[in-house]
Amino acid sequence: MKTETVNKILAGNVQAASRLIRGIEDETPAAIAELKNIYPHTGKAHIVGLTGAPGVGKSTLIDALIAALRKRNRTVGVVAVDPTSPFSGGAILGDRVRMQQHCVDREVFIRSMANRGWAGGLARATISAVHVMDAMGKDIILVETVGAGQSEVDIARVADTAVVILSPISGDEMQMIKAGIMEIADIFVVNKADKEGANTIASAIQFMLEMKPCPPPKWKPTILLTEAVFNKGIEPLVDEITRHRQYLADSGELEKRRKERAKLELIEAIESSVKSYVLQEVASDLEKLVDDITRRKVDPYTAALEIINKFSRQLKPDAE
Template structure:
């Protein structure tokens, strides 16, 4: 295991890929490896990209990666795809769309399945970010599945969350919905050569004005792009750099790091807690009996959960 740690720290692509696979599969030795890597993190700029399916997120990420490479930055991309119900693996395979970077040793691209995570990000995604950070990547882009409002956890997973909208898909309405406006530190209106682009921009500007940002607060800029033609990409990358500068100047960077760490802690406590309760009930021979009571409608799920936790606490 010490060997894989050293290889990941040196940026070895095969070792990075192997370790992410171990994380996804719940390999028993992975926690010790992550414990060793964690102190070597904190240098990467993590960018989150979310938006409705069909908004061109993958094309945008592809062009952003190329722009960052022009600027001498190494890049890691985690594309969170829907999970196949048959294999448990990522379904869309964004790596296929980013083949132009396949031979670049300073670019690492990985598709990961949501594995049923309601927030659009799999539990393994945060570990994958840690691995890429420890491997020395300057920029880490997390592209989410695009399920809409449930993806608010992208805020806690990145320093700079970006919401991608497109004309003609009802995004002007979607932007108004609770949660979506609060996600973005930058809004991108992609496919800006489509009819209706001005309407999307006006609606966004109106909502941002109503949000009442203070004079010293970061007011999310709106960047128009046509990703497939590489238009607006340089301007977007410039805005991302401005946002990071703002975070570091104002001290908000430390707050974002703290929020992300707290979110990770809660996620792992939740996951480990579920395992502890279920395993204890199984050991006591009470797990199946509790489920049977629920099937017979003798007890509701909430009461059953409270009872289960009480039984574990009482030993």
């Protein structure tokens, strides 16, 4: 259905898009319903995830990438998932301020997602914001996430192309390797190459890549050195991102990745709908069950199974 909001978003209207994303963050029913109308208009953008520990230079790099992409006449969307201080409850302002220079450019749309502490919602809100920007017609959408298992947003679940960023002074390489983040990288960036130790990190990544299992993967990740703050190494990064998109399309991998993501999104949607439906239905019994569990009359798993069994009997009246 083409509502007024949809028409505005398809035309690239920033206010309408912002309003919808805010609605999705707040999980208002109207915004969730509007997503349904947006969805048929998505799937065109190249979604690029940029992940790395705090301070490696992701935002600075994105800033430089925006400028380089605009020079190539590509329209850009940015979704920044910020780590949130549990005290302030707000997104870190720095990112917004730093990327502000592009705000006047109509072809660039930037949103910082604030994690207000709701479980599982951040991933969903992020993916939805990506969908909105996709519908707006952005050619490329950059998603900034904090890596190393600190974020609930897994870029592999959002992005077509995963860029993993390290820096010589972050000292988080081992952590990244442990967290399995290296495996999802399509492109490696060693930022702050102006600092000592960049080549050491690049060699360590190279060494690790050579230990990849047989048969070797079709796509061999490249390791690029950048100095985001001095705008160095940005053009080769844009080239590599573009090359990866081409590889995805040519190899059939794009289709495969998008299918996997659609499946994850579906499963997540089922989980959350079933959960809210069941909880609503058993609301009156919940208190009693909780009491029973607290008194050790029943364990949580058996109690959960009993609820589920009750539902499946309702769904299949002939069973039993």
